[in-house]
Amino acid sequence: MSAPTTTAPAASAPPAGRRRGAGPAAPPRGRRRTPLLLLLPAAVVLIPLVAYPIYQLGLLSVLDFGQAQASGGVPTRFVGFDNYRGILTDQQFWTVLAQTVGFAAFCVVATLVVGAALAVLLTRIGRTARLVLTTASMAAWAAPAMTGSTVWSFLFDTNLGLVNDVLVKLGLSGFHEYNWFYDKWTAFLIVGAVVVWHSYPFVMVTLYAGINAIPAEILEAASLDGANTWTTFRRVTAPMLRPILTIVVIQSVIWDFKVFTQIYVMTTGGGIAGQNLVLNVYAYQKAFASSQYGLGAAIGVIMLLILVIPTALYIRTLRRTGNEL
Amino acid sequence: MNTRSRRRLAADTTAYLVAVVAAFPIFWMVLSAFKPKGEVQSLHPKPWTTHPTLESFRQVLSVDGFGRYFLNSVVIALAVVVLSGVVVFLAAVAVTRFRFRFRTTVMVMFLIAQMIPVEALTIPLFFMFRDAGRFAPGIGLNTLASLILVQLAFSLPFGIWMMRGFVAAVPVSIEEAAQIDGASRTRILWRILLPLVAPGLAATSVFSFIAAWNDFVFAKTFIISATQNQTLPSALLVFFKPDENDWGGIMAASTLMTLPVLVFFVAVQRKLVSGLAGAVKD
Numbered sequence: 237m238s239a240p241t242t243t244a245p246a247a248s249a250p251p252a253g254r255r256r257g258a259g260p261a262a263p264p265r266g267r268r269r270t271p272l273l274l275l276l277p278a279a280v281v282l283i284p285l286v287a288y289p290i291y292q293l294g295l296l297s298v299l300d301f302g303q304a305q306a307s308g309g310v311p312t313r314f315v316g317f318d319n320y321r322g323i324l325t326d327q328q329f330w331t332v333l334a335q336t337v338g339f340a341a342f343c344v345v346a347t348l349v350v351g352a353a354l355a356v357l358l359t360r361i362g363r364t365a366r367l368v369l370t371t372a373s374m375a376a377w378a379a380p381a382m383t384g385s386t387v388w389s390f391l392f393d394t395n396l397g398l399v400n401d402v403l404v405k406l407g408l409s410g411f412h413e414y415n416w417f418y419d420k421w422t423a424f425l426i427v428g429a430v431v432v433w434h435s436y437p438f439v440m441v442t443l444y445a446g447i448n449a450i451p452a453e454i455l456e457a458a459s460l461d462g463a464n465t466w467t468t469f470r471r472v473t474a475p476m477l478r479p480i481l482t483i484v485v486i487q488s489v490i491w492d493f494k495v496f497t498q499i500y501v502m503t504t505g506g507g508i509a510g511q512n513l514v515l516n517v518y519a520y521q522k523a524f525a526s527s528q529y530g531l532g533a534a535i536g537v538i539m540l541l542i543l544v545i546p547t548a549l550y551i552r553t554l555r556r557t558g559n560e561l
Numbered sequence: 562m563n564t565r566s567r568r569r570l571a572a573d574t575t576a577y578l579v580a581v582v583a584a585f586p587i588f589w590m591v592l593s594a595f596k597p598k599g600e601v602q603s604l605h606p607k608p609w610t611t612h613p614t615l616e617s618f619r620q621v622l623s624v625d626g627f628g629r630y631f632l633n634s635v636v637i638a639l640a641v642v643v644l645s646g647v648v649v650f651l652a653a654v655a656v657t658r659f660r661f662r663f664r665t666t667v668m669v670m671f672l673i674a675q676m677i678p679v680e681a682l683t684i685p686l687f688f689m690f691r692d693a694g695r696f697a698p699g700i701g702l703n704t705l706a707s708l709i710l711v712q713l714a715f716s717l718p719f720g721i722w723m724m725r726g727f728v729a730a731v732p733v734s735i736e737e738a739a740q741i742d743g744a745s746r747t748r749i750l751w752r753i754l755l756p757l758v759a760p761g762l763a764a765t766s767v768f769s770f771i772a773a774w775n776d777f778v779f780a781k782t783f784i785i786s787a788t789q790n791q792t793l794p795s796a797l798l799v800f801f802k803p804d805e806n807d808w809g810g811i812m813a814a815s816t817l818m819t820l821p822v823l824v825f826f827v828a829v830q831r832k833l834v835s836g837l838a839g840a841v842k843d
Contacts, residue, residue: 372581378827
């Protein structure tokens with residue numbers, strides 16, 4: 237979910253008390269079984285509710301599973317890769333895939349540009365201004381994706397929206413009763429704006445913390461050596477921020493590839509004739525709107541396979557930067 | 562004025578402008594929720610109101626049943642916070658305080674579980690809960706319990722991952738001292754370690770609260786016929802008909818849904834930022 241809820245760097249949080257050597261001295265008694273007992277509750281929840289459904293998703297994707305099979309009237313049938321063949325030869329799938337990649341790329345770039353610019357801005361402003369900007373950003377971050385979507389839909393409403401009214405008053409009469417969600421690209425633009433609005437605060441806060449963590453002596457040394465602002469940024473700040481920037485980029489790619497709520501709510505399920513579909517919504521709609529559960533599951537599996545790439549990169553970066561797993 | 566302070570002034574002004582833009586949608590939502598119906602329906606909306614009213618709130622709470630949905634959302638979110646808190650704490654202790662085979666594998670699994678597009682998993686989960694309902698109606702589709710279970714499951718990987726840092730921050734020597742004093746493993750866990758990591762657990766809980774509170778895809782998928790078990794987001798989706806122009810009602814319901822999260826987030830803000838800073842300094 238685009239929600240602010242899966243901040244990974246916070247996850248690799250508090251550094252203090254790094255594990256020493258082969259781990260703290262635990263009591264010898266029952267030492268081997270204790271960690272497993274402690275992990276038991278998590279396993280009891282995660283195995284049936286996360287691991288097993290992933291297996292089931294794979295299973296559904298090789299079955300002929302539609303409305304008839306779902307209601308139990310017709311037995312399910314193994315169809316091998318037929319669902320995949322059906323999807324990969326469907327022109328709509330490729331359109332949706334291209335849209336998903338393009339939309340995610342747009343959101344990632346916009347989020348990073350806005351977030352990074354504001355992180356730099358935060359280092360140059362007074363206390364009060366910083367407090368005001370951080371608080372306002374926190375509000376945008378905290379707003380649920382659902383309500384963010386309803387409010388932005390209201391702002392861009394055809395008849396009662398503030399945006400059209402203001403644009404017309406500014407002399408752009410073309411925006412009188414302009415429907416932003418009628419056109420595929422303006423619809424994507426607004427949904428993208430909501431996604432960026434929700435996610436730039438994470439980038440801003442993380443990068444700001446990163447900039448602050450650069451020791452003042454290093455920057456001082458650079459300026460003593462006669463480096464100007466740009467050189468300092470290029471030669472000192474940017475390289476030192478690199479690991480954290482990598483993590484922020486990968487995390488954003490993963491989030492923005494999975495955008496669901498904003499598209500689903502703002503374009504009412506994928507836009508006119510599905511023009512604003514992205515993979516996640518496409519899979520859901522195939523399953524629950526057209527009852528082609530097998531096809532929906534196959535799209536889900538394809539998404540999982542695509543997401544493996546950034547996830548692997550993410551794990552590699554974490555390990556490289558010395559985060560112990 | 563010299564260049565330096567002029568630059569500073571320009572930077573400050575930019576910051577204030579950005580802050581206004583960022584907070585504006587929230588302001589507009591709350592404002593429209595308090596506007597009388599006539600003003601919300603106006604073709605030329607004004608950024609203020611001279612007659613604030615609770616009319617829209619009263620309507621969504623009593624007529625549209627949002628009071629009930631609000632309560633459902635609270636029940637689910639609190640149940641998830643409590644259950645997830647216990648499970649996350651135990652698992653985090655296991656992965657930070659012990660070395661065991663497959664420990665790294667377990668951690669990588671937790672990480673991967675965070676990357677999964679949960680919306681795709683609604684397909685198998687829908688059928689699993691439908692079938693489970695035949696044997697145990699209490700946890701089948703249309704129940705709050707089914708939503709609590711899935712939210713609990715999807716809150717764990719991130720929670721354990723985040724909590725791990727807070728447990729690691731507690732010096733082992735404290736536990737060792739307690740052990741020398743003859744305290745049992747269980748006692749050390751609940752009476753010594755738990756109170757020490759309580760602030761971290763609170764911060765972690767906020768995230769599971771928010772995730773459970775915001776979820777709409779599971780609620781929309783699982784609650785098919787028992788409308789009395791709807792949650793705020795899924796009810797808001799049903800209620801969200803841009804063509805009918807009841808924006809006052811939609812904004813009032815959106816405000817009801819946003820405020821608790823906003824309060825929680827502001828409460829944990831400092832912890833969150835310092836956690837991020839800590840991760841970076843490491």
